[in-house]
Amino acid sequence: MNGGGGASIASGRLARLVVLALPYLWLLLFFLLPFLIVAKIALSEIAVGIPPYAPILRWTEENVLTVVLNFGSFATLLEDGFYLDAYLRSLRVAGISALLCLLVGYPMAYAIARAPEHRRNLLLLLVVLPFWTSFLLRVMAWIGILQDQGVLNALLLSLGLISEPLRLLYTEGAVYVGIVYCYLPFMVLPLYATLAKLDPVLLEAAADLGARPFRAFLTVTLPLSMPGILAGCMLVFIPAVGEFVIPELLGGPAAQLAGRVLWVEFFQNRDWPMASALAVALLVLLVVPIAAFQRHAARRGRA
Amino acid sequence: MPSDLTRRPLALAAALATGLLFSPSWAPAAAQERVVNVYNWTDYIDPAVLEKFTAETGIRVRYDTFDSLETLEAKLSAGRSGYDVIAPTNEPTFSRLIAAGALMPLDKAKIPSAAGLDPTLMQRLRSSDPDNRHGVIYLWGTIGLGLNVERIRALAPNAPLDSWDLLFKPEHARAIARCGITIMDSQTDVIPSVLRYLGLNQDSTGSDDLRRVEQTLLGIRPHVRSFASGGALEQLATGETCLALTYSGDVIQASARAVEANRGVAVRYVAPKEGAQLWFDVLAIPRDAPNADNAHAFINFVLKPENIAAITNEVRYPNAVPASKPMIDQAITSDPNVYPREEDFERFFTVSGVPQTADRARNRTWARFKAGR
Numbered sequence: 001m002n003g004g005g006g007a008s009i010a011s012g013r014l015a016r017l018v019v020l021a022l023p024y025l026w027l028l029l030f031f032l033l034p035f036l037i038v039a040k041i042a043l044s045e046i047a048v049g050i051p052p053y054a055p056i057l058r059w060t061e062e063n064v065l066t067v068v069l070n071f072g073s074f075a076t077l078l079e080d081g082f083y084l085d086a087y088l089r090s091l092r093v094a095g096i097s098a099l100l101c102l103l104v105g106y107p108m109a110y111a112i113a114r115a116p117e118h119r120r121n122l123l124l125l126l127v128v129l130p131f132w133t134s135f136l137l138r139v140m141a142w143i144g145i146l147q148d149q150g151v152l153n154a155l156l157l158s159l160g161l162i163s164e165p166l167r168l169l170y171t172e173g174a175v176y177v178g179i180v181y182c183y184l185p186f187m188v189l190p191l192y193a194t195l196a197k198l199d200p201v202l203l204e205a206a207a208d209l210g211a212r213p214f215r216a217f218l219t220v221t222l223p224l225s226m227p228g229i230l231a232g233c234m235l236v237f238i239p240a241v242g243e244f245v246i247p248e249l250l251g252g253p254a255a256q257l258a259g260r261v262l263w264v265e266f267f268q269n270r271d272w273p274m275a276s277a278l279a280v281a282l283l284v285l286l287v288v289p290i291a292a293f294q295r296h297a298a299r300r301g302r303a
Numbered sequence: 304m305p306s307d308l309t310r311r312p313l314a315l316a317a318a319l320a321t322g323l324l325f326s327p328s329w330a331p332a333a334a335q336e337r338v339v340n341v342y343n344w345t346d347y348i349d350p351a352v353l354e355k356f357t358a359e360t361g362i363r364v365r366y367d368t369f370d371s372l373e374t375l376e377a378k379l380s381a382g383r384s385g386y387d388v389i390a391p392t393n394e395p396t397f398s399r400l401i402a403a404g405a406l407m408p409l410d411k412a413k414i415p416s417a418a419g420l421d422p423t424l425m426q427r428l429r430s431s432d433p434d435n436r437h438g439v440i441y442l443w444g445t446i447g448l449g450l451n452v453e454r455i456r457a458l459a460p461n462a463p464l465d466s467w468d469l470l471f472k473p474e475h476a477r478a479i480a481r482c483g484i485t486i487m488d489s490q491t492d493v494i495p496s497v498l499r500y501l502g503l504n505q506d507s508t509g510s511d512d513l514r515r516v517e518q519t520l521l522g523i524r525p526h527v528r529s530f531a532s533g534g535a536l537e538q539l540a541t542g543e544t545c546l547a548l549t550y551s552g553d554v555i556q557a558s559a560r561a562v563e564a565n566r567g568v569a570v571r572y573v574a575p576k577e578g579a580q581l582w583f584d585v586l587a588i589p590r591d592a593p594n595a596d597n598a599h600a601f602i603n604f605v606l607k608p609e610n611i612a613a614i615t616n617e618v619r620y621p622n623a624v625p626a627s628k629p630m631i632d633q634a635i636t637s638d639p640n641v642y643p644r645e646e647d648f649e650r651f652f653t654v655s656g657v658p659q660t661a662d663r664a665r666n667r668t669w670a671r672f673k674a675g676r
Binding site for chain 1: 371373374376377379380381382399402403404405483490528529541542543659662663666667670673674
């Protein structure tokens, strides 16, 4: 009996270990490994051939294995203001997009969380519904809506609100419309999750203590939904920084965002090391502040 | 292999993640079925020719398309693309693939119909492939202007329609801007024409020359409405734009589509008098092609006069097989925009590849042009 119990504890431990190891294995396989490959290419030298870069591990004539690292790509990245410029522009676009998503998403999430329980699932389903069609198709649909002969202009013209088509497509505004539209569910879902957990009794207490609804929202609901706001903002902000498709299809040519610059380096300049260096820099510049923020948040949570 | 993958989800996920599954060599193939993996431009074949090829040879065609040379070159550069026949443009991609050792020399004995290729056109291809060893001309054309003549006339009655001035002179561009100017988003297809317009060598890599190109382009930048990747066919056909710098065949297809749509849009192609860049799309075989024999058979089949004629009839680009001309729609062969007259060839020019550093400088110029600063 005793022995059997020991075995089951041991196998339970093993199962726990496996469960704990899985996410790490996942990160190792799909995050660290690809990252190391990209980092390796970033430190290579450009070459004519297949693949178009020189190996960093080489045998010299005396059969000595040597490591040849080329930091030129990173040096160019720092010296040439072009790249920093594109990066800052991307940060701005991503920041504004996250803010817009929050402004649109918060009332939505709030309304869903306050809806009668039996309707919430339907409403959530409606939020996720657009994912059932291809992302690319949905962005293309916006071209049909925004172009000069598009649905929106036709409507405004027929209502007599404008006399000639508005320039909507290929503008920065179109990029924000596209990003907000595509990323909105990523904002609504975490917001909903925190808002739904919120105990309504707290609001009643606030009302009992004399707070008007708006004040109760500001002092109770908003602070308590902060984790949802932060999670939503990150889910929108992080992919938006590297977003390539939406600015490419809806944006004007003036928008040289980081994703586009990376594309040019890889496809047009065929400079794989430079493109990889950009990717590494983009990752480091995003991950480091976020990790620092997480630590800070965790410390505050403990205190 | 494929059934193996479906049984092991992790392997499947890994394969998906690395994109391996997308390369045609991994797609399911029956034991002794013969296939040829063709990678061609979009809207660039007569599907009936593919069916006929399979019916006659028993070789199945797995047909895949790209819409930019960058995509093609990136796939080839990674190695083991799995494609057997590709259709790169002579410059910059074809010549660069040769330099990188990515193409196999064609075995002309297996392509007897290549003997029917126009020797003068093949001669002009030598600027990219000195011995004509790595490729044969599939279709070709020039780079020029697509015009919606009526709307341009209304806005700029004095602008010359047969000259690059129409686009590169700011006063004309400003007038035309109201009905839309589109430039294809490809520096390799635009910068040589600007150099030529400025009276410079189309292959110039000098920084002063490049600066002049940049000034010319920035001068018209405020008047450019959009940059089109993969040609400006759609914008021209719908009337979204009335002046486009793009490929000849694009304009001719747009013109046909505009007629079909019957929305009062009439589009015309002009190869400007100062000179127009001549380009060739080439059929070539990657060095690591898994079915090289079938690839040779495919190229041989396509170059037969009746087949290449069907393709020209469908896509409205000229081919390089003179014997196919009688089988091509009269409306196409008699159109000097599609089949240029002998004297037109004198102002056509070909370009040569530029070194990596010069290419980078051109790309930077292009990025500044697009950004407008």
